[in-house]
Amino acid sequence: MNSYTLQPDGVFPSVCSLDCPDQCGLLVHKKEGRIVKIEGDPSHPVTQGAICNKVRHMAHRIYDEKRLQYPLKRVGRKGEGRFERITWDEAIDTIVARWNKIIAEQGAEAILPYSFYGNMGRLGTEGMDRRFFHRLGASRLQYTICQAAGTEGYNYTMGGGFGIDPEDTVHAELIIMWGINAVSTNMHQVVLAEKARKRGAKIVVIDVHKNQTGRWADWFIPVRPGTDAALALGLMHILFAEGLTDESFLERYTVGHAELREHVRSYDPDSVAEITGVPVEDIYRLARMYGAAKASFLRIGNGPQHHDNGGMCIRTIACLPALTGAWLYPGGGAIKGNGSYLEHNAQALQRPDLLPKQTRRINMNLLGSALLELDPPVASLFVYNSNPAVVAPHANKVREGLAREDLFTVVHELFLTETAAYADLVLPATSAFENTDFYRSYWHHYVQIQEPVIEAYGESKSNVEVFRLLAAAMGFEDEALRDTEADMIRQALDYPRNEVLEGMTYEKLAEQQFLKGKVKPLFPGRLHTPSGKIELYSKTMERRGYPPLPTYIPLPVEDEGDLPFLFIPAPNHNFLNSTFAHNDKHVRMEREPKLHMNDADAAALGIANGDRVRVWNARGECELTAAVGTDVLPGVAVSQGLWADGKDGKALVNALTPDRVADMGGGAVFFSGRVRIEKCAG
Numbered sequence: 069m070n071s072y073t074l075q076p077d078g079v080f081p082s083v084c085s086l087d088c089p090d091q092c093g094l095l096v097h098k099k100e101g102r103i104v105k106i107e108g109d110p111s112h113p114v115t116q117g118a119i120c121n122k123v124r125h126m127a128h129r130i131y132d133e134k135r136l137q138y139p140l141k142r143v144g145r146k147g148e149g150r151f152e153r154i155t156w157d158e159a160i161d162t163i164v165a166r167w168n169k170i171i172a173e174q175g176a177e178a179i180l181p182y183s184f185y186g187n188m189g190r191l192g193t194e195g196m197d198r199r200f201f202h203r204l205g206a207s208r209l210q211y212t213i214c215q216a217a218g219t220e221g222y223n224y225t226m227g228g229g230f231g232i233d234p235e236d237t238v239h240a241e242l243i244i245m246w247g248i249n250a251v252s253t254n255m256h257q258v259v260l261a262e263k264a265r266k267r268g269a270k271i272v273v274i275d276v277h278k279n280q281t282g283r284w285a286d287w288f289i290p291v292r293p294g295t296d297a298a299l300a301l302g303l304m305h306i307l308f309a310e311g312l313t314d315e316s317f318l319e320r321y322t323v324g325h326a327e328l329r330e331h332v333r334s335y336d337p338d339s340v341a342e343i344t345g346v347p348v349e350d351i352y353r354l355a356r357m358y359g360a361a362k363a364s365f366l367r368i369g370n371g372p373q374h375h376d377n378g379g380m381c382i383r384t385i386a387c388l389p390a391l392t393g394a395w396l397y398p399g400g401g402a403i404k405g406n407g408s409y410l411e412h413n414a415q416a417l418q419r420p421d422l423l424p425k426q427t428r429r430i431n432m433n434l435l436g437s438a439l440l441e442l443d444p445p446v447a448s449l450f451v452y453n454s455n456p457a458v459v460a461p462h463a464n465k466v467r468e469g470l471a472r473e474d475l476f477t478v479v480h481e482l483f484l485t486e487t488a489a490y491a492d493l494v495l496p497a498t499s500a501f502e503n504t505d506f507y508r509s510y511w512h513h514y515v516q517i518q519e520p521v522i523e524a525y526g527e528s529k530s531n532v533e534v535f536r537l538l539a540a541a542m543g544f545e546d547e548a549l550r551d552t553e554a555d556m557i558r559q560a561l562d563y564p565r566n567e568v569l570e571g572m573t574y575e576k577l578a579e580q581q582f583l584k585g586k587v588k589p590l591f592p593g594r595l596h597t598p599s600g601k602i603e604l605y606s607k608t609m610e611r612r613g614y615p616p617l618p619t620y621i622p623l624p625v626e627d628e629g630d631l632p633f634l635f636i637p638a639p640n641h642n643f644l645n646s647t648f649a650h651n652d653k654h655v656r657m658e659r660e661p662k663l664h665m666n667d668a669d670a671a672a673l674g675i676a677n678g679d680r681v682r683v684w685n686a687r688g689e690c691e692l693t694a695a696v697g698t699d700v701l702p703g704v705a706v707s708q709g710l711w712a713d714g715k716d717g718k719a720l721v722n723a724l725t726p727d728r729v730a731d732m733g734g735g736a737v738f739f740s741g742r743v744r745i746e747k748c749a750g
């Protein structure tokens with residue numbers, strides 16, 4: 069631990085730990101040992117001194133009176149939230165005794181770790197935790213809840229998480245924000261786009277909801293949920309038909325352009341308008357804008373891929389820049405995610421070689437079924453960095469699983485979340501400002517370091533510390549389970565295979581706080597696809613039983629007659645997933661959970677703006693406040709935010725979401741569920 073940074077007063081460089089592409093550099097101001105102010109680091113080339121409202125108010129969360137300080141054991145019923153204070157020794161002894169019993173009777177695979185990226189620090193999310201569970205021989209979680217379908221789809225086209233440098237997007241002439249609510253979820257992309265706009269760029273937003281990002285656009289294009297692939301194919305139809313393609317780019321850098329040209333003939337603008345709800349003249353206008361611009365930039369968001377057809381949808385959109393050769397111009401091309409550039413040495417960090425045998429893998433999107441139906445059953449669940457009782461699909465099923473009396477659940481958390489309320493033991497976690505860790509953005513090209521800025525809160529411990537403690541208590545003697553944070557950062561960055569990380573060391577990061585990867589432009593160059601080119605036709609997909617060419621696959625229809633609305637429960641502005649939903653300051657900023665409806669639908673149901681409405685399907689129900697207008701198309705209902713259970717426990721939108729898996733990657737389909745809506749009585 070760097071004692072310099074623990075001085076009581078001063079300004080300390082830091083990094084935002086939240087699951088947000090911007091991964092800002094921060095300056096944390098301290099007075100008498102406490103954080104008094106958090107601002108953006110003006111010297112960070114992407115942050116440039118600006119951060120979001122959520123993190124400017126982060127100190128309210130760090131020092132929230134509800135923050136956990138001590139280990140707790142449950143004294144009430146599961147889910148009730150009654151606990152009493154115990155010591156760390158008692159907590160660790162209890163876990164070890166229960167796990168040893170489970171291992172003796174059922175084997176270690178009966179233990180399931182469940183986590184996500186509540187804190188993006190790699191040591192705490194893919195480091196000591198993975199080493200520990202590998203050595204234990206636990207079941208392995210598939211991390212599919214966020215972008216799994218879209219990532220697989222994008223990879224078929226582009227060979228990995230490789231897009232353009234966002235800092236180059238200031239040079240774009242046309243910017244299309246496709247299914248991304250960037251004003252809330254990627255604010256520095258908006259700042260960069262504003263710079264491009266000042267130089268004459270036009271900004272188009274394609275979304276199912278005219279939210280803050282749609283209102284900011286020069287042109288907002290509403291589309292029916294789950295139909296974006298058809299729109300992209302319609303654009304391709306026109307680009308080919310009107311000779312707006314870059315033939316030399318297609319020839320040099322793609323495979324399958326002749327097949328694609330033939331294939332998209334059937335996606336004529338009339339049929340596409342019918343499917344997508346986008347008028348024919350708008351499809352022509354957009355295609356011609358896209359065809360005329362050289363440096364056109366697509367920022368592809370998470371929305372379109374949280375559907376049953378999400379993988380294929382992103383695979384399809386990702387083909388577009390190849391048609392016009394946009395990749396060759398500064399600021400042209402696309403970003404879906406840039407996570408592959410800064411790839412560190414994951415084998416060294418996670419140590420899969422410590423696994424005694426290849427244990428079963430469990431898709432996190434099927435947590436409810438895993439807890440209720442798996443055979444052999446899950447006997448113990450260890451949750452950290454995540455709040456599945458609120459964020460996982462089919463939440464009522466998840467909660468039924470968590471309520472199992474025979475399930476031994478441990479939750480490592482900063483707050484007594486809805487998930488923690490079901491735990492047998494709750495362990496207090498440090499905030500990122502109390503830890504050492506390293507961070508790499510999945511959007512910009514910087515690697516950053518965090519060193520402790522404040523002392524650990526109460527008796528809280530970091531993820532790395534907890535897993536080191538558990539390893540020692542289980543009697544595991546492997547050196548990898550005793551490594552320090554600095555050791556682990558060194559091991560992760562020691563990766564000669566990835567030239568982008570060349571020259572990046574722990575020491576340099578500690579000195580400079582952030583370092584930019586040595587990223588080369590994608591073209592001219594060889595992609596990581598089998599052909600080394602952009603695969604408009606993919607033999608890999610063909611082998612795996614997918615259509616080899618980009619294709620529109622309609623969403624499966626869940627009982628359309630009875631369930632007239634497609635329900636899109638997206639994130640909101642002032643929370644980050646369910647983080648901040650437990651902090652009064654942020655809840656006040658967000659006010660209340662709403663349901664955006666089209667005025668024609670509302671009128672037909674006798675619903676007026678501000679009415680309480682009940683939203684339900686066979687999986688569950690919730691109650692929201694109607695926001696009636698023209699921000700969504702008829703047949704679509706949008707809510708924003710993963711609200712905590714709160715006073716009435718009625719804002720649990722994931723009570724309604726399906727736990728089907730998407731077409732690719734085992735991804736989640738949060739946005740493909742259907743519901744009914746009625747005005748609440750009284």
Ligand SMILES: Nc1nc2c(c(=O)[nH]1)N[C@H]1C(S)=C(S)[C@@H](COP(=O)(O)OP(=O)(O)OC[C@H]3O[C@@H](n4cnc5c(=O)[nH]c(N)nc54)[C@H](O)[C@@H]3O)O[C@H]1N2
Pocket residue numbers: 087088089214246247248249250252253254274275276277279291292293294295296368369370371372375636638639640641642643644645646706739
């Ligand atoms: N403020 C804030 N920032 C966040 C988060 C947060 O919760 N709050 N979450 C973080 C995380 S983990 C992630 S993954 C990212 C996600 O951030 P984004 O990439 O912005 O993804 P979403 O907000 O899930 O959805 C984006 C948009 O897709 C739209 N949409 C839904 N279905 C469709 C469709 O079929 N077609 C089209 N075209 N649009 C559709 C939604 O209306 C929404 O406006 O944001 C991160 N940043």
Ligand SMILES: Nc1nc2c(c(=O)[nH]1)N[C@H]1C(S)=C(S)[C@@H](COP(=O)(O)OP(=O)(O)OC[C@H]3O[C@@H](n4cnc5c(=O)[nH]c(N)nc54)[C@H](O)[C@@H]3O)O[C@H]1N2
Pocket residue numbers: 087183184185186187192213214215370451452453454455456459460480481482483485497498499500530531637638639644645646647710721722725738
């Ligand atoms: N309906 C609907 N559901 C969704 C989505 C959606 O758009 N709509 N989005 C989905 C997406 S994209 C994602 S990524 C998931 C995210 O789901 P989660 O990863 O569960 O995200 P959060 O709700 O932010 O919960 C993170 C938890 O980790 C805790 N935490 C933070 N730092 C630490 C730490 O250092 N140690 C420990 N032990 N705990 C820590 C926080 O207190 C918080 O309670 O949600 C998914 N769920």
Ligand code: SF4
Pocket residue numbers: 084085086088089090091092119120121122123255
């Ligand atoms: S949540 Fe995103 S925008 Fe806000 S400070 Fe963190 S990285 Fe920056």
Ligand SMILES: [Mo]
Pocket residue numbers: 087213214215
């Ligand atoms: Mo996510």
